[in-house]
Amino acid sequence: MLMRDEIKGAIEAILFVRTGRVGLDEIIDILEVPLFDVIDIMQEIMAEYNVPGKGLMIKEVNDGYVMCSNPEYSDYLVKMAEPQKKRLTPAAMETLAIIAYSQPITRAEIERIRGVKSERIIANLLEKNLIAEAGIKAVLGRPTLYETTEEFLRVFGLVSLKDLPPLEEGLDVV
Amino acid sequence: MLMRDEIKGAIEAILFVRTGRVGLDEIIDILEVPLFDVIDIMQEIMAEYNVPGKGLMIKEVNDGYVMCSNPEYSDYLVKMAEPQKKRLTPAAMETLAIIAYSQPITRAEIERIRGVKSERIIANLLEKNLIAEAGIKAVLGRPTLYETTEEFLRVFGLVSLKDLPPLEEGLDVV
């Protein structure tokens, strides 16, 4: 049986190794520790980490946790050249923004908002793994729906879609 | 000017983000802090991190530092679901399918079938060693031909190309 401090250390290590969210269920599976204990220890870990000035943070997302940097230091981290930074054209960014804020959404809906054919841009975003297919819309023609991916969150520095900057006031996205 | 605690936090964040070594010179460049201060603060950080039971460690490597998980917990980290096995994107699968069934084939021919530019996907498949160059086609422009590799057979569990599932009748490959 693991000691409390060992569980803490192991969870830290697990969150560190994974780029992205680790489910609560995964932690329980890996450590074979009761749910109640994990939740309790997670509270303790998060209280230790999420303190102003600390370099790392731990955020809760959909019954799981993500380790990430403290946004206070984003000015410095930007300066670290990441291999193959993904450059997107303004047209691709525009399309991605529509998908991010209106997901899941079909190509026809995107094209109606943009006023231009967007097939090639969508193919490009799919290829970059920033968006993914998200099933079929139950309307005539059964068009494919698109949504953003985990990679999208990673590239744009979001823990979850809730972190998307709010859209301009006074106008609702349908 | 950064406060000592801010430098500490920023260094933690920098080491966290990079998978691998961060040079002392890089840290100095990013934070614009004197070498002497960085070395001093690194001593303090390492003293805090490298304690038995902690999940993360910081190691010194060739005038640089690496943040890594504590080997004490490697038994658990092994149990983490394979860092999610890489899947090919649908676009890459489609391109690979065309090459597999029509090899050797040029990029222009692939693009004609798919109806979209495929340069980047082909580069990606080459990089993954799933396809390889197979000479030059003796037509105008002398385009490169592509074919699948041994690695392709391995990944798809085929002994030879003869094991590719037959296509349905009535459709000609050209």
Next chain:
Amino acid sequence: MDYVVELDSFHGPLDLLLYLINENQIDIYDIPIAAITDQYMEYLSITGDFDLEKLGDFLIMATYLLALKTQMMLPRHAEDEEELTEEQDPRTELVQRLLYYRKFKMAAEKLEELKDGKIRRYFFREDDTRFSPPGELTANINILTELFYNLLKKAQQIPRVEIPQDDIDVGEKMKEILAVVRKHRQGIFFKDFLSGMINKRELAASFLALLELMRLQKVQAVQENEFGSIKLFLGGRHKNVNAG
């Protein structure tokens, strides 16, 4: 007008319209359609090496604007002399679309800033699985086969189109359009006129021909309700849009 910005740098017709509205410091809720349409048309006339596929989308907007311009010029009934209500204003749909589009355009700028760290953001560990050896790949041969099968099926449905090397004559297209419009006294939908054209150059030439005919007032384009659904009439025949 100085053409500092090339048409190619606009992502689409709405983008160009927003630019013109901005440049002229126009109130988006009260767009002078005639003036904006003229400027928009001027931009289109200097397309140069423009991507023809994209041009099609710009031209659809052009036809729409011209129809809107015509509609705005129609004399109103006496009781409508005062301000138009939102429902009556033919510009309402355009304004809605522009506002909606602009919202996402701004969101895109925000996202870009987020990506570049100009807004505080989280960073995650570099994803080293992206560089994992191909041995880590999972793949299914049946999916591969199915994909190829579907591609072939799709490819065989599309007739091969050879793009002619010679430019299609806009003058010829003007004659064709006039002939068709003369034949359809009740009007013909522009998209029906275009249907059957599979060649992008031919489509673009047709649009240009139509625009020229409208400029010469030989053909009138009327937009009925739906965005983009444009009906063509012989010039001067169809005086009252609302009756049509």
